[in-house]
Amino acid sequence: MSENKSGEILSAFVLGGIIGAALGILFAPAKGKDTREKIHDWVEDTTEKAKEKLETLEEEIKKRKEQILKHN
Numbered sequence: 001m002s003e004n005k006s007g008e009i010l011s012a013f014v015l016g017g018i019i020g021a022a023l024g025i026l027f028a029p030a031k032g033k034d035t036r037e038k039i040h041d042w043v044e045d046t047t048e049k050a051k052e053k054l055e056t057l058e059e060e061i062k063k064r065k066e067q068i069l070k071h072n
Contacts, residue, residue, distance in 0.1 A: 010057060014050050021046070 025038050 006057065006061065010053070014046075014053075018046060 021042060022039065025035060025042065028035070030038070
């Protein structure tokens, strides 16, 4: 799988998760203030997790690229 394709798949997965969670929160019955706090907390948590996963993916891509270059 190419580096670009892996990034596209990860991006689509993250975006789908964000949209699904946001819709779930928005349609749940709660006060506006409570909903905004939940969204804020969720965005912070999800952003941090996405950054960690992206860093892991970048490291894996670099390792595989180095392996490929060594074999050529």
